[in-house]
Amino acid sequence: MKRNAILSLSAILATQLMGADDLNEMIKEGKFGGYVRIHHIEPAFSDTVAATGSAIGGKLKYQTGALQGLRFGAAMYTTHDTGLTKWDYKTRDGYSQVAQGLLGDSMDSYSTLGEAYASYRLSNTDITYGRQEFKTPMTDNAVTIIPQLFEGTVATIKEIPDFTVTAAHITKMQFGTRAATDAGLIGDAAYQITSGAGYGLVSPAVNGTTGVITPGSGKSSFQDMSDATLGANKLDTSGVTALGIEYAKGNLKARVWDYYAHEMYNTIYADAEYKINAGPAKVTLGAQILKQDDVGNFATSTGGNELKKLRSVNTLTASSIYKTKISADGQIDATLWGVQAKADIGDFSFSAAYNRNEDGHVMNAWQGDPAYTSMIFARNEYRADTDAYKLGAEYSFASLGVPGLKFIVNHARYDTDVQTWTGTTGSTGGTISTVRNETTEVQDYILHYAVPSVKGLWFRLFHEQRDNGTRNYEHAHTRLIANLSF
Numbered sequence: 001m002k003r004n005a006i007l008s009l010s011a012i013l014a015t016q017l018m019g020a021d022d023l024n025e026m027i028k029e030g031k032f033g034g035y036v037r038i039h040h041i042e043p044a045f046s047d048t049v050a051a052t053g054s055a056i057g058g059k060l061k062y063q064t065g066a067l068q069g070l071r072f073g074a075a076m077y078t079t080h081d082t083g084l085t086k087w088d089y090k091t092r093d094g095y096s097q098v099a100q101g102l103l104g105d106s107m108d109s110y111s112t113l114g115e116a117y118a119s120y121r122l123s124n125t126d127i128t129y130g131r132q133e134f135k136t137p138m139t140d141n142a143v144t145i146i147p148q149l150f151e152g153t154v155a156t157i158k159e160i161p162d163f164t165v166t167a168a169h170i171t172k173m174q175f176g177t178r179a180a181t182d183a184g185l186i187g188d189a190a191y192q193i194t195s196g197a198g199y200g201l202v203s204p205a206v207n208g209t210t211g212v213i214t215p216g217s218g219k220s221s222f223q224d225m226s227d228a229t230l231g232a233n234k235l236d237t238s239g240v241t242a243l244g245i246e247y248a249k250g251n252l253k254a255r256v257w258d259y260y261a262h263e264m265y266n267t268i269y270a271d272a273e274y275k276i277n278a279g280p281a282k283v284t285l286g287a288q289i290l291k292q293d294d295v296g297n298f299a300t301s302t303g304g305n306e307l308k309k310l311r312s313v314n315t316l317t318a319s320s321i322y323k324t325k326i327s328a329d330g331q332i333d334a335t336l337w338g339v340q341a342k343a344d345i346g347d348f349s350f351s352a353a354y355n356r357n358e359d360g361h362v363m364n365a366w367q368g369d370p371a372y373t374s375m376i377f378a379r380n381e382y383r384a385d386t387d388a389y390k391l392g393a394e395y396s397f398a399s400l401g402v403p404g405l406k407f408i409v410n411h412a413r414y415d416t417d418v419q420t421w422t423g424t425t426g427s428t429g430g431t432i433s434t435v436r437n438e439t440t441e442v443q444d445y446i447l448h449y450a451v452p453s454v455k456g457l458w459f460r461l462f463h464e465q466r467d468n469g470t471r472n473y474e475h476a477h478t479r480l481i482a483n484l485s486f
Contacts, residue, residue: 022067029065034058034075035456035485037145039102043086045463045478050185053099054084057145057177061115069122075115077146079103079177100203101144101181106215107204112174114149124158131222134170136244137269138259138368141178141196142376148176148367151222152239162249171239172222175201179219179367185475186379191361193229194382198365199306200228226303229264229365235303237262240366251275264303265294265332265363269370284342288372292362294332304330334360336382340372349394355381356388373412376464377477378442380414387415404458408446415439440468456485 036058043052057079064072079102089097104110117130134150141148152170179197187195201218218228226237239262246255254272261267271288298304308330340353353372362382373381373388381388390412397405416438444464451457459482466475 026064026067026071030062031065032060032062033486034060035483037484038082038480038482039099039144040082040084040480041099041102042478042480043089043097045476047476048474049097050099050101050181050477051097052086052089053102054082055079055102055109055145056082059114059146066121069120071119071121073115073117073119074113076111077114077149078109078111079145080109099181100184100216101178103177105202105204105217105219107206107213110220112146112149112220114146114174126156127153128155129153134168136166136242136368137255137257137271137370138242138267138364139366141176141182141367141369143176144178144181146177146219148179149174149222162247164244164246164248166242166244166246168242169239170225170242172224173228173366174220174222175218175228176367177219180204180216181377182367182379186377191380191383193363193365194361195379196364196367196369198229199231199234225261225366226264229261229363230303230306234306235263235301237264260295263296263301264298265292267292267363271370278343280345282344286340286342286372288336288338288370290334290336290362290370292332292334292360294330298332299330301330307332332360332363334358334362334384336362336371338372338381338388347396347399349392349396351390351392353390354388355386357381357384357386360384373414375410375412375442376444376462377475378412378414378440378466380416380440383414383416385417389413404450404452406446406448408444408448410442410444410446412442413439414442438468440466442466454484456483458483 036056038056039053041050041053046052057077059075059077061073061075081103085098087098098107100107113131115131115133117128117132119126119128131149131151132154133147134154139148139150150170151172152168154166154168157165157167175197179201180203182196183189183192183201184203187193187197192201193199200223202216204216205214206212223232224237225239226235227233241260241262242257244255244257247253252272252274254270256270257268259267267290269288269290271286273284273286275282275284294304334357336355336357338353338355340351342349342351355371355373361384364382369379371379371381373390375390380386390410392408392410394406394408397407417435418438419435442464444462446460446462448460449458459480461480463476463478467473
């Protein structure tokens, strides 16, 4: 309410100071934009979880023209079931078969005012206050229909040639539609916070016998950053302060970001890439590093105590638990680094990447995903004691007379050291094993077509297969996406 009041007051002051004619001119020079997107999951080729789902939605945004550097903007986001979802797949072995990453907190349709801001430009500096998208390494992620959204103040400064400096203070966020996928599917529930969803995102629960849905929360409303990160009422903080410096000139790109989550933890992320010509190949080399530590007295706070409890992953049968390093002492201490290489040769593109995560889990609570080895439904590289490998290949059909059509294949492997506990869930007895390796392998196949004659229109068909031999777990998923941006 305070934010809406401030924006309303800004509009009233603008009317008084600039006059109705000036405001009419701002409106006339304003622009609409957005996208319409459809996601359809085919259950005939999907299995285990998220085997069905069909939704249509998108974004409609309006931004006024500038007057003396001042602009206003707002955007509505929405997602709706297309009517093609097979709701009779809702339950199977106690799991929901309807993809939670397409719909709302109650697996329903919803709409949200995701952007509402005032922006001021002076020279080559933009300052934006209010609700907005905030695309940075630790806050940007693949989007299904509605992205993660943030509230705060962001200054983008381009006063020095080749440099972009971003300074921001974020106080609230709203999770995107994909967040439930991040938490429950990619994160295997207990690895939720490493895969891109803080504990402020609560996925809906489906009774395996009756099919009754217990609503979740986090997608349809904004919440304080501390609540989004660790869950409601764990800490009372002043939000997240971020500073980023990005450099791009010639064949070199580099960036460094620091995210200070007040009274929680600090994250420093840096990466660089360099392009070279090697005969017939155009090669891009990259390196990245992420360092994360708790701050202040977090380890002994309610937030640190909460993390001490979140140290296990149940198997599908709940007969054993995979112990992890998620803050056994209430502290946060993680180091993730990686390298990658890409080569473009004619119509082909090849890539190889490696990530190593040492010490502890990466607290990836705001739906960010900068690591090189991520797959569509796998981000195990953010887990403690993990080696991750990824190989990829891409072919363009342009030379065969079909411009805009590409075929992509990727393979990833994740090796994680874990300990298992065998006993009865909830008991204090049982046996804890020595450290053992848990291996997950993932393959995806993607056919992508960007229609040359219609700007912003593209189609993507993909199939991904995940296999975990340690837990005897398999997952298959096939999806068709259609998008029109305008």
